[in-house]
Amino acid sequence: MKEASHHGTLFLAMRRLRAPLITLIVIFSVSVLGLTIAPGPGGQSMSFFHAFYFISYTATTIGFGEIPLAFSEQQRLWVLICIYMAVVGWAYTLASVFALLQDRNFQAAVETERFARAVARIHAPFYLVCGYGETGRLVCRTLDRMGQRAVVLETNSGRAGELELHNYVSDLPVLVTDASKPANLRLAGLTSRYCRGVLALTNDDNANLAIAISTRLLAPKIPALCRAESAEVAANMASFGTRHIIEPYAKFAEYLALALHAPNAYHLLTWLTGRPGTTIERHRDPPRGKWVLCGYGSFGKVLVEAFDREEVPVTIIDRAPAEGPGHRWVRGDGTGGNILERANIAQAVGIVASTGNDIDNLSIAVTARELNPDLFVILRMNQYANHDLFDAFESDVTVVPSEIIANECLAVLTTPLLEPFLEAVRARDDAWSANLLDGLIERFGWDVPTVWSVRLNVSHAPALYRHLMRNSAHVRLGDLLRNPHDRKQPLDAAALYLHRDDSDHIVAPSLDTLIRPGDRLLLVGRLAARRDFALTVDNEHTLVYVLTGKDLPGGLVWEYLARRREKTT
Amino acid sequence: MNLEKVIFGFFIVLAATLNFGFFVGDLDDPAHHDIYELFAAIVVNFIATVLKFGDRTQIGAVHLSTSLVADLQLIAAAMVWGYGVHIAGVGMSPEYTAKVVSLSGGAMLANVVSVIILIAETIMQRR
Numbered sequence: 001m002k003e004a005s006h007h008g009t010l011f012l013a014m015r016r017l018r019a020p021l022i023t024l025i026v027i028f029s030v031s032v033l034g035l036t037i038a039p040g041p042g043g044q045s046m047s048f049f050h051a052f053y054f055i056s057y058t059a060t061t062i063g064f065g066e067i068p069l070a071f072s073e074q075q076r077l078w079v080l081i082c083i084y085m086a087v088v089g090w091a092y093t094l095a096s097v098f099a100l101l102q103d104r105n106f107q108a109a110v111e112t113e114r115f116a117r118a119v120a121r122i123h124a125p126f127y128l129v130c131g132y133g134e135t136g137r138l139v140c141r142t143l144d145r146m147g148q149r150a151v152v153l154e155t156n157s158g159r160a161g162e163l164e165l166h167n168y169v170s171d172l173p174v175l176v177t178d179a180s181k182p183a184n185l186r187l188a189g190l191t192s193r194y195c196r197g198v199l200a201l202t203n204d205d206n207a208n209l210a211i212a213i214s215t216r217l218l219a220p221k222i223p224a225l226c227r228a229e230s231a232e233v234a235a236n237m238a239s240f241g242t243r244h245i246i247e248p249y250a251k252f253a254e255y256l257a258l259a260l261h262a263p264n265a266y267h268l269l270t271w272l273t274g275r276p277g278t279t280i281e282r283h284r285d286p287p288r289g290k291w292v293l294c295g296y297g298s299f300g301k302v303l304v305e306a307f308d309r310e311e312v313p314v315t316i317i318d319r320a321p322a323e324g325p326g327h328r329w330v331r332g333d334g335t336g337g338n339i340l341e342r343a344n345i346a347q348a349v350g351i352v353a354s355t356g357n358d359i360d361n362l363s364i365a366v367t368a369r370e371l372n373p374d375l376f377v378i379l380r381m382n383q384y385a386n387h388d389l390f391d392a393f394e395s396d397v398t399v400v401p402s403e404i405i406a407n408e409c410l411a412v413l414t415t416p417l418l419e420p421f422l423e424a425v426r427a428r429d430d431a432w433s434a435n436l437l438d439g440l441i442e443r444f445g446w447d448v449p450t451v452w453s454v455r456l457n458v459s460h461a462p463a464l465y466r467h468l469m470r471n472s473a474h475v476r477l478g479d480l481l482r483n484p485h486d487r488k489q490p491l492d493a494a495a496l497y498l499h500r501d502d503s504d505h506i507v508a509p510s511l512d513t514l515i516r517p518g519d520r521l522l523l524v525g526r527l528a529a530r531r532d533f534a535l536t537v538d539n540e541h542t543l544v545y546v547l548t549g550k551d552l553p554g555g556l557v558w559e560y561l562a563r564r565r566e567k568t569t
Numbered sequence: 570m571n572l573e574k575v576i577f578g579f580f581i582v583l584a585a586t587l588n589f590g591f592f593v594g595d596l597d598d599p600a601h602h603d604i605y606e607l608f609a610a611i612v613v614n615f616i617a618t619v620l621k622f623g624d625r626t627q628i629g630a631v632h633l634s635t636s637l638v639a640d641l642q643l644i645a646a647a648m649v650w651g652y653g654v655h656i657a658g659v660g661m662s663p664e665y666t667a668k669v670v671s672l673s674g675g676a677m678l679a680n681v682v683s684v685i686i687l688i689a690e691t692i693m694q695r696r
Contacts (some may be wrong), residue, residue: 001638011625014622025619
């Protein structure tokens with residue numbers, strides 16, 4: 001049978017209860033049979049009907065007494081035996097049932113079946129989240145806030161249990177299992193037609209790799225977003241066409257490099273990809289000059305490469321001996337003041353505390369600040385549990401891998417056009433970014449805005465699509481971005497990117513850009529503006545009002561009359 | 570030889586033979602149909618049903634369903650007997666005997682199917 005794995009609960013129970021059930025049947029039948037044979041008062045023995053009635057209430061310890069007539073001594077002797085047999089039989093059966101309920105395999109089978117049923121009941125798009133660690137939690141919470149469904153697979157039962165404690169609006173089915181097994185992914189709805197994406201966020205690179213390859217083979221159309229800490233695994237994932245690979249350290253190094261040479265582009269990027277509901281604090285831009293880096297691990301290595309690309313001199317402090325030429329290398333532990341002084345901390349402009357130990361990182365940062373108060377401090381936070389300490393110390397940038405991954409996932413999943421836009425921003429010079437950023441911040445402030453993409457086709461923007469196909473009249477972008485409640489007011493949104501099917505695109509399109517059917521737009525603005533825009537492109541009456549200011553009459557009769565009136569005038 | 574298979578086959582065939590034993594004879598002659606034989610058939614049928622629990626194969630499922638049919642028919646026969654003897658109070662009249670025996674005849678058909686499946690399964694495996 002194809003999906004035998006989770007239908008087994010009932011069969012497992014039945015198989016386990018075979019012996020006790022047969023025992024009960026035998027005890028009942030022997031008791032009834034004996035009672036029909038034993039001579040009663042006046043030599044008349046009981047009939048099957050009465051015997052079965054009597055045994056039924058005696059064996060279950062209900063005990064109505066001797067019915068229909070007082071028993072003979074022979075019958076009492078037999079009933080005495082029956083009572084003890086029945087007690088043993090029931091005790092055995094109940095013990096078997098309780099043992100079954102306590103059984104781990106049975107509980108797992110029940111849990112799996114319940115999960116499979118919950119997944120099958122989801123009739124809305126959902127995301128499959130593998131790994132409910134810090135990243136998984138952030139992603140799930142944000143998806144839930146955005147009204148998206150999610151299904152969670154997690155190996156650790158403790159962490160899976162936490163999910164019930166967090167208050168989610170929608171019900172998130174969770175199963176404690178190994179997500180790297182394809183059968184479990186299938187169980188969690190990988191092949192369901194409602195599955196919109198797979199997020200491999202476990203802290204095990206190999207598990208993420210297994211999830212990526214399962215998704216690629218079992219559901220090639222579904223995008224997989226995979227976390228990869230090591231470069232080899234990332235390369236492996238890329239080799240079979242994983243849609244998005246997220247390397248948190250490489251990502252941050254890229255951000256840092258961007259911040260070094262194009263601070264405004266960097267701010268634009270953090271503002272657009274921030275988590276909804278948070279405010280971006282504009283910190284000072286990382287200065288160019290001598291930098292000190294403590295801890296040359298996987299993160300440190302990627303950062304040093306980024307510094308090299310930006311041609312920023314960096315001194316490395318690490319316990320291990322120097323690796324290759326090209327950098328000043330100080331051997332030792334950055335937590336001590338003398339080592340930092342040997343690395344010329346007084347002349348440095350910035351420090352990166354990138355060891356794998358949070359307490360060490362904080363200690364390095366505090367000591368370095370004392371020696372040089374103007375330092376630009378970048379701190380790496382390994383465990384979210386320490387975030388109180390990191391909040392108390394005012395670093396310039398705190399690198400939280402789980403947040404980087406979560407933000408990246410959400411941006412990619414919810415706004416597919418954001419990626420090409422950010423790519424285009426990186427290609428422009430910083431003055432251009434500054435101009436765009438200033439304009440946007442003036443309108444929307446530093447609160448993270450709503451960023452969304454919309455495709456102007458027949459299913460997502462039916463009214464606009466039909467309007468464009470029917471009247472060849474030109475519709476300018478600026479005409480659409482008007483408030484549907486009062487068209488004199490502009491809509492609280494701006495277009496960032498316009499993509500056409502013939503691989504043509506316009507970055508930051510002007511309000512005079514002409515819209516064509518099938519265009520895809522990336523918009524930024526307030527949440528209310530998103531709803532208003534959806535209404536405009538979806539509802540014909542609203543669209544006509546926004547474009548022309550005319551209120552269309554509803555219904556065939558009124559439309560007919562309105563057309564006649566138009567003709568006569 | 571597998572002891573489990575011996576017990577399994579034993580109960581299935583016994584259920585069919587006991588059922589047959591009760592069924593043969595004139596349809597409405599109570600002297601040809603012993604009530605103890607019906608009792609034995611019911612008990613053995615129940616045991617056979619429980620033995621078939623928990624087999625997940627297709628053939629196991631058909632096995633179980635034939636047994637459930639036989640159980641249902643035999644319970645109905647026992648209830649008709651109980652009604653005739655104790656509630657209607659007419660005893661094993663030809664009319665009630667005919668009802669009970671025909672119900673057990675239905676159960677026997679299910680039991681025969683069960684035995685056929687058993688034989689088919691044995692031949693299929695060739696071991």
